[in-house]
Amino acid sequence: MLETSARLLRLLSLLQAKRDWSGAALAERLNVSERTVRRDVERLRDLGYPVNVTRGTDGGYRLGAGTAMPPLLLDDDEAVAVAVGLRTCARGGVAGIEETSVRALAKLEQVLPSRLRYRVNALQTYTEPVPADRPGPVVDPSVLTALAAACRDQERLRFDYRAHDGSTGVRTVEPYRLVSWGRRWYLVAWDVDRQDWRTFRVDRVEPRTPTGPRFPPRDPPEGGAAAYVAQGVSAAAWRYRSRVVVHAPAEVVTERINPAVGVVEALDGHTCVLHTGADGLNTIAVHLGMLDLDFEVTEPPELVEHMRELTARYARSTAAKDDPPTSP
Secondary structure (H helix, E strand, O other), rough: OOOHHHHHHHHHHHHHHOOOOOOOHHHHHOOOOOOHHHHHHHHHHHHHOOOOEOOOOOOEEEEEOOOOOOOOOOOHHHHHHHHHHHHHHOOOOOOOOOOHHHHHHHHHHOOOOOHHHHHHHHHHHHOOOOOOOOOOOOOHHHHHHHHHHHHHHHEEEEEEEEEEOOEEEEEEEEEEEEEEOOOEEEOOOOOOOOOEEEEEEEEEEEEEOOOOOOOOOOOOOOOOOOHHHHHHHHHHHHHEEEEEEOOOOOHHHHHHHHOOOOOEEEOOOEEEEEEEEEEEEHHHHHHHHOOOOOOEEEOOOHHHHHHHHHHHHHHHOOHHHOOOOOOO
């Protein structure tokens, strides 16, 4: 009986690791006959695992989705990753899953071998998250899953949206991707009425059902969904916006900046324009200094003046003394 149980666990692990298995390949890996494999598959089905038979010359077995959640087998790295993920979720961000995450984590840690529990606890003990300036918005998990399903199925969405100023309106979009930024979630979608890409805060979205018709895929926004959100979120908070000519190819500058810092526009093979900004002039100056490239600041006037002041300050810091050195 113990040998059979161990073989069932091994069979289940193989089915979870690969989408399709032939009976002969499973028999070889388990060192049993194909008849034994068929019997073991039936035992897994009796335990609630939906093992499907694939037809054809290369037919075999595939672990499918069932009506209930069966137990899963995880290797060491997978178990640690799940435990760390659950601890992160338990700190909030998505409404209603904190308590569920704690319960699931308790079940997982109860059966973790001591060596894995030690790894998880060490990571938790010696990791300190940076506290947020203020609590972030909480997202309804049902809204997240509804938006993700619409992205997956390429179905149009209609939803009520509450803007930053409190006004509301109905939007019709072709959803593309969900992007998480800190404690906030954003939907990147093609706005049908405005005929352009737009970013929507998920905590301000109230989807309407049913979803609309299917739509053909279109080219994503330049740089991808994450870069598009980074640029939009950062620019919305900028107090100062600047246009800087950088004497280097656009690809060189792009490699040296975070998408949240700005957008690079090529002028020719040796020069580009960096559109950037920040809430303070010092922050822009730091970003430009870290480029380690020659550049020209053309706007805004406040930044031009600030850079002149910095130039004079740095020059004074290295100026030679007027008095000659004293002889010993």
